[in-house]
Amino acid sequence: MAFVERVFSGVQPTGNLHLGNYLGAIVNFVKLQETHNCIYCVVDMHAITMPTDVWGGPAELARNTREVTAAFIAAGIDPKKHIVFNQSQVSGHAELAWIFNCVARMGWLNRMTQFKEKAGKDRENASVGIFDYPVLMAADILLYRATHVPVGDDQKQHLELSRDIAQKFNNDFGDSIRNNGFNDGLYFPLPEPLITGPATRVMSLRDGTKKMSKSDASDNSRINLTDDADTIAQKIRKAKTDPEPLPTEEKGLEPRPEADNLVGIYAALAGVSKQAVLKDFGGGQFSSFKNALVDVCVAKLSPIAAEMKKLVADPGHVDAILVDGANRARAIADETMRRTKDIVGFIRQA
Incomplete structure (x- = not known):
């Protein structure tokens, strides 16, 4: 039928x-x-x-x-x-x-x-x-x-x-x-x-090999939908990275779980591919990339957090x-x- x-x-x-x-x-x-x-x-x-x-x-x-x-x-x-x-x-x-x-x-x-x-x-x-x-x-x-x-x-x-x-x-x-x-x-x-x-698949900000989870003891391991802009910025800037610059090719992310996670988050929120992110930020240091990631996260999530706060009230x-x-x-x-x-x-x- x-x-x-x-x-x-x-x-x-x-x-x-x-x-x-x-x-x-x-x-x-x-x-x-x-x-x-x-x-x-x-x-x-x-x-x-x-x-x-x-x-x-x-x-x-x-x-x-x-x-x-x-x-x-x-x-x-x-x-x-x-x-x-x-x-x-x-x-x-x-x-x-x-x-x-x-x-x-x-x-x-x-x-x-x-x-x-x-x-x-x-x-x-x-x-x-x-x-x-x-x-x-x-x-x-x-x-x-x-x-x-x-x-x-x-x-x-x-x-x-x-x-x-x-x-x-x-x-x-x-x-x-x-x-x-x-x-x-x-x-x-x-x-x-x-x-x-x-x-x-979004991973922990403290360990790129583990899924982001509410059960993690550290609140810095995740970005909650209720977090305000300052909290989001603080968590991203404290997110674990490695000392190398961002790769210019997506294959370079494979052995680097924390870098892969942050690039993946940016790509998902911006609606672009990981390769497109690396085209803009590959070869650069994490500090400047994290600033851009903060901007994308805040732009996308802050309106949701504000509306959630209004509804829950x-x-x-x-x-x-x-x-x-x-x-x-x-x-x-x-x-x-x-x-x-x-x-x-x-x-x-x-």
């Missing part, structure tokens, strides 16, 4: 959104809304799979949910043309996840590498949610029968699981799906990864955006669940 093309993506509200989140995901979210029907979800149910000291408790979760929403809007996502909401307001996510729990197989989940990374050595004390959250992720996507999902390298395995679950559901309930009017026996699509161009407005988005998302989700329950054989109120 022909599925309506729809993009779904979610961001966890874990606080301290940084440049890596912006360049790695949010920039693409903004671009996608020009060409696709988009649903952007703040996945607060995923956030609580980790211990409380990680996600901060109830007050922190609410604050972070509003901050992620503010970042979406400040970066240019239009919540009137597209859907922006928080996951927990739509009960279909949890309902469909349970049905998918009964379709997915333990062997599939045992192969998920992120569980091994997040649970660490003490797996016996990890929450069931950490083990099972890829199934909830599949439910997030398929509740809206989304056809495309923008993914990074670390999420490809989870998207494959979503496809496996969709395919097994279609196979297990094929006759019932056909009896409910889907003559080809397909109810859920097999969502495709959406490749929007080379992913911008008005939580009623942000909550209204989330409620409106949840109402529109629920209309799609309720239709999916109505048909899913009929296919499975659940008796429901007419």
